Amino acid sequence: MNNLKIGVLSLTAFLTFAGMENITAENIKIDTQNSSLVLQADKGKKLRHLYYGGKITDTDAKNLRPAVGKIYNAYPDYGMTTMPETAIAMIHGDGNMTLDLVVDGVSSRKEDGADIQTITLKDNYYPVIVKVNYKTRPDENVMETWTEITNNEKSPVTLTRFASGYLPIRKGDVWLSSFHGNWGNEAKVTEEPLTRGLKVIKSHEGVRNSRYDHSEVMFSLDGKPDENSGKAIGAALCYGGNYKLRIDTDETDSHHFFAGINEEDSHYKLGKGETFTTPALALAWSDEGIGGVSRSFHKWGRNHKLAHGDKPRKVLLNSWEGVYFDINEKGMADMMKNIASMGGELFVMDDGWFGVKYPRNNDTTGLGDWIVDAKKLPGGIQGLIDEAKKNNISFGIWIEPEMVNSKSELFEKHPEYVVKADHRNLKYGRGKTQLNLDMSNPKVQEIVFNIVDTLMTKYPEIDYIKWDANMDIENHGSQYLPADRQSHLYIDYMKGLEKTLDKIRAKYPDVTIQACASGGGRVNYGILPWFDEFWTSDNTDALQRIYMQWGTSYFFPAIAMASHISAAPNHQTRRTIPIKFRTDVAMSGRLGMEIQPNDMTVQEKEQTKKAINEYKEIRPIVQFGDLYRLMSPYDEKGVASLMYVAPEKDKAVFYWWKTRAFRNEILPKVAMKGLDPDKIYIVKELNSIDNKKLSFEGKSYSGKFLMENGLEMPVNHDLPKDQQTDWSSRVLLLESK
């Protein structure tokens, strides 16, 4: 049975031995498919953390004994201990700053096929209730934890710290993997051993919260992170706003991990009877290294987090890098014809299509006025949809609903709708005119809902929306929130956005929506429930994408990772990479194009058409298969490689990219992973360009051989001299006989 309360058991013997107080305790075991979390929940006592690791039996859980020394509170509260970092702190109505939370009861319930265990804590003096929740599913390795904090005091209390969860991680040789970067360089992997002191990873952007640092981390418990072996824990804070992850390595035997909303500048007042619910912290444990954690998150993400995680994604062309703001009817029609002729299934018109009084010809005008610019598009949106239909493809559109330009009709009419601090001049973002709409304001929520509702009501055939967000909250002030609730802005913005997205999804459950925020600024499980996918980065350079997609893949599945073939030289790096390599990288995620097809040669178009066709063949494996990262680009061995294996292990796709060209460098051979050792696989190269077939083309090998040895990749492509370049890559389909 899942999630057992182990019953009342006596810890007296041990605790006496350990020199601690005599208590009787009730252990609660919370199980995922492969892991257990055990808590000691003795009524009237502190809730204690006993264990998080591989799945254990009820007997083991019953006999679990805390280490000699400290047993850590499972949800550390501030004020009555010396623990420097805590999960929760508040100022009571009378000014008292302490909490003393003890167990009041334990309950469980089922919700949507998930088991939810709730431990209710109450303060032993003040009428404050904290519910600590754990959500698990019998067929998933990921568990979620979050809390609900209720104030029953007569006057408001102020929450000054409100983490979603806490986990002590036993010291040993624990390493941290985290993800950092900047615009165009998102999600780069950092690995480091945890050393003494406080490590903080946080966002203060308000909106684009994965732009610089990610709210997901992995802990490798047995030394330097390894893809396949060693114990590892993955943690993802599922929140689209400001977050803070803290890892405190102090004098105790454990590293102390806390994750939650960033409380800086966000102290939250709770009136009598009000409840504050924290976002979920998702945790997964693995004894198959960090690769095991990734696979668990991918499966759970597809099944339970992102929208339509069970539906294959269409191959699309997005207009942005092809024409930027230069939208016109002929240009759009051309692009549609082109993508259809190459086998694409969807066309997405990006920025530049709207604005009447303030046409959107560049990034300085128009946001807020979501009315088609009839000068550019006389046939309107319907004309474009009809054109798409003629080409037998679907149509999608770009919007940036949470934002407004000062040069817009919306701002002229309603300057009170923007995020702005009293007595301060506005600070502008993109285009030196961009501002955030104040999503904490219900009227603004209505406007944002109506943007989508109007489009979808008028044009129900819109199949795809790219929802962008290109500005951080820079003016800390709400013209809607009262003076004593100004510190709620960041949190209430997110609440307002979530409410609006709920309403949109309730009415339009089927439309595909991409989360974009200046590239990879919204790559987060907190935002994904309403979105099908994310734009991984505005940087489409294939070489740099290998690094960024590598980092992104630690927590997010390929089905959600938009990856587009773009022009050469690349618009962000100016690097010139042949179409073969650009395609081979894009084919390892959700394949799309972002290029002016009119600038492609006939040969490039033919090659792309073939590749799109072949991608359709491997799409189920890439989008629903298990990822095995084989050789990391960060190891700088000259090669990066990964593969996806179908759940039945009857099919797999192997990717191999040369990441540098050094003369006479011996590149490492890459052994495969995740195959069935007893199955025999036939090898077929996809997107091939060589004159001669690969020596192993069409040949069969056992899974055992492929996993122990791998195949020798030729370092270069076999091409006529004038077509040779320093780039080389391979995509192989493996099918069992």
Ligand code: GLA
């Ligand atoms: C952001 C997005 C781009 C594009 C532009 C349009 O930068 O990340 O993909 O949509 O906005 O202005």
